[in-house]
Amino acid sequence: MDESGGSTGLREHEAPLDAAERAAIDSVPKGLFIDGAWRDSPVALPVLDPATGRTLCSVADARPADGLAALAAATAAQADWARTPPRARADILMRAHHALLADADRLALVMTLEMGKPLPEARGEVAYAAEFFRWFAEEAVRLDGGYLPAPAGGSRFLVTRQPVGPSLLITPWNFPMAMGARKIAPALAAGCTCVVKPAEQTPLSMLALAAILAEAGVPAGVVNVVSTADPGALIAPLIADARSRKLSFTGSTAVGKLLLEQCARTVMRTSMELGGNAPLLVFDDADLDEAVDGALAAKMRNIGQACTAANRILVQRGVAEAFAERLAERMAALPMGRGTEPGVVVGPLIDADAVAKVERLVADAGRRGARVLLGGQVTDRPGTFYPPTVLTDVPDDAELCHTEIFGPVAAIGTFDTEEEAVARANDTPYGLVAYVFTENLRRGLRVCEALETGMVGLNQGVVSNPAAPFGGVKESGLGREGGSVGIDEFLEIKYIGVKV
Numbered sequence: 001m002d003e004s005g006g007s008t009g010l011r012e013h014e015a016p017l018d019a020a021e022r023a024a025i026d027s028v029p030k031g032l033f034i035d036g037a038w039r040d041s042p043v044a045l046p047v048l049d050p051a052t053g054r055t056l057c058s059v060a061d062a063r064p065a066d067g068l069a070a071l072a073a074a075t076a077a078q079a080d081w082a083r084t085p086p087r088a089r090a091d092i093l094m095r096a097h098h099a100l101l102a103d104a105d106r107l108a109l110v111m112t113l114e115m116g117k118p119l120p121e122a123r124g125e126v127a128y129a130a131e132f133f134r135w136f137a138e139e140a141v142r143l144d145g146g147y148l149p150a151p152a153g154g155s156r157f158l159v160t161r162q163p164v165g166p167s168l169l170i171t172p173w174n175f176p177m178a179m180g181a182r183k184i185a186p187a188l189a190a191g192c193t194c195v196v197k198p199a200e201q202t203p204l205s206m207l208a209l210a211a212i213l214a215e216a217g218v219p220a221g222v223v224n225v226v227s228t229a230d231p232g233a234l235i236a237p238l239i240a241d242a243r244s245r246k247l248s249f250t251g252s253t254a255v256g257k258l259l260l261e262q263c264a265r266t267v268m269r270t271s272m273e274l275g276g277n278a279p280l281l282v283f284d285d286a287d288l289d290e291a292v293d294g295a296l297a298a299k300m301r302n303i304g305q306a307c308t309a310a311n312r313i314l315v316q317r318g319v320a321e322a323f324a325e326r327l328a329e330r331m332a333a334l335p336m337g338r339g340t341e342p343g344v345v346v347g348p349l350i351d352a353d354a355v356a357k358v359e360r361l362v363a364d365a366g367r368r369g370a371r372v373l374l375g376g377q378v379t380d381r382p383g384t385f386y387p388p389t390v391l392t393d394v395p396d397d398a399e400l401c402h403t404e405i406f407g408p409v410a411a412i413g414t415f416d417t418e419e420e421a422v423a424r425a426n427d428t429p430y431g432l433v434a435y436v437f438t439e440n441l442r443r444g445l446r447v448c449e450a451l452e453t454g455m456v457g458l459n460q461g462v463v464s465n466p467a468a469p470f471g472g473v474k475e476s477g478l479g480r481e482g483g484s485v486g487i488d489e490f491l492e493i494k495y496i497g498v499k500v
């Protein structure tokens with residue numbers, strides 16, 4: 001293992017990177033980060049560039065024994081970290097915030113190379129991740145409690161909040177740094193140690209973050225990172241292990257349900273940030289330019305690969321045609337290409353399966369009567385690209401109305417009345433986010449309250465903000481990340497009865 005923790009590169013298959021790209025990839029440690037040290041593994045996990053399909057490098061692939069070693073390190077570090085004064089924990093988090101911002105260009109390049117999102121979006125994600133460290137640095141010193149008299153007198157109730165303990169944090173590939181930051185920052189602020197398992201396709205952003213956290217002063221064992229190609233084998237023993245006290249998962253509803261079943265066996269506390277099927281409602285009294293801007297943001301962020309992506313766009317009949325035409329015009333103008341190329345807005349999808357899924361969903365919608373206003377055909381360029389696509393007259397029975405599209409496809413249907421719009425928006429087992437566009441405040445608030453989602457964007461297409469509580473209802477999850485409640489996910493309430 002070299003000093004950067006990397007020795008498992010598959011040099012012969014490397015993508016042709018320019019010098020800056022090569023330097024960025026080489027700068028990331030490639031080992032398992034356990035107990036403050038980088039460890040090698042006999043098994044290599046290749047990391048691909050989705051824009052070319054070629055191998056960028058490889059990282060150490062953790063076996064179940066490595067996962068248990070990481071948990072042992074997190075357990076050993078727990079008591080000292082919980083005792084570390086909140087102000088000292090906050091100072092470390094704040095250093096991490098500044099370090100991330102100072103290193104944003106390198107980190108963004110790594111992210112773009114392993115995940116495909118255009119560089120400006122990757123820079124935005126680094127800034128978003130950094131903001132979680134600042135936000136939770138500020139929250140770390142505000143862990144309040146209570147002191148109150150028993151109603152019958154004779155004793156006092158002391159209420160305090162304590163760290164839940166060693167936490168398992170599992171993250172997806174679509175926001176490879178921010179989804180980790182959204183868990184690590186509150187866990188550390190609360191006084192919890194953690195074992196982080198990044199997504200197999202995008203481990204580099206998390207490994208780079210681990211190095212930055214160590215540099216910022218996070219003690220050995222407090223944050224451990226294990227990448228693996230076999231998540232089931234690695235994670236199941238960790239969930240079954242009584243030393244793990246918490247699972248915070250971001251990913252698909254299917255995997256979330258599987259993990260909830262495993263957690264039930266030890267009654268482990270869970271936070272679940274799962275899939276979405278966001279409706280975006282445009283009423284005929286909306287500012288249409290604002291609605292198109294909002295739809296573009298809600299649809300195209302991360303090339304459509306976001307849990308918050310507008311999956312079903314429902315437009316009131318009177319403005320449906322004008323809205324669709326304007327959206328198609330805007331989407332047609334979005335340059336597609338490798339995320340590192342200047343001006344590119346539409347990068348590749350994460351892999352060939354993702355492209356095949358989008359193709360299948362678009363074909364199914366077409367068979368059921370949807371019209372293709374833009375795109376709809378895979379181009380023959382290498383890499384896993386799918387072009388911006390606008391479908392109109394999409395019927396509710398089209399499969400893409402019931403599953404996450406996870407691609408740059410705007411699926412537009414029409415509605416006539418507010419009641420119908422709300423009923424159709426709610427007709428899904430998911431409930432993460434919805435978007436509403438109307439200039440009528442009364443209607444806006446009425447509809448926001450009636451929507452069965454954890455979040456609503458009213459006249460705006462982006463809701464994510466570290467200072468706001470992010471999360472869903474129904475099959476979109478349990479718990480909230482960010483905001484003043486985000487830290488609660490890593491705290492237990494303890495009541496102490498005191499006789500006076």
Ligand code: NAP
Pocket residue numbers: 170171172173174175179197198199200201228229230231232235236250251252253255256258259272273274275276306307308404432472476477
């Ligand atoms: P995924 O397949 O559920 O994977 C998420 C994470 O779980 C990955 O690290 C994955 O590892 C791991 N995993 C898979 N099977 C596992 C198992 N049996 N035991 C333990 N861990 C396991 O989801 P994804 O495709 O990466 O991400 C896209 C999904 O995430 C979408 O549904 C999206 O809506 C959702 N998401 C939700 C939010 C939110 O805040 N609500 C945010 C972002 C994304 P591997 O990488 O090795 O498969």
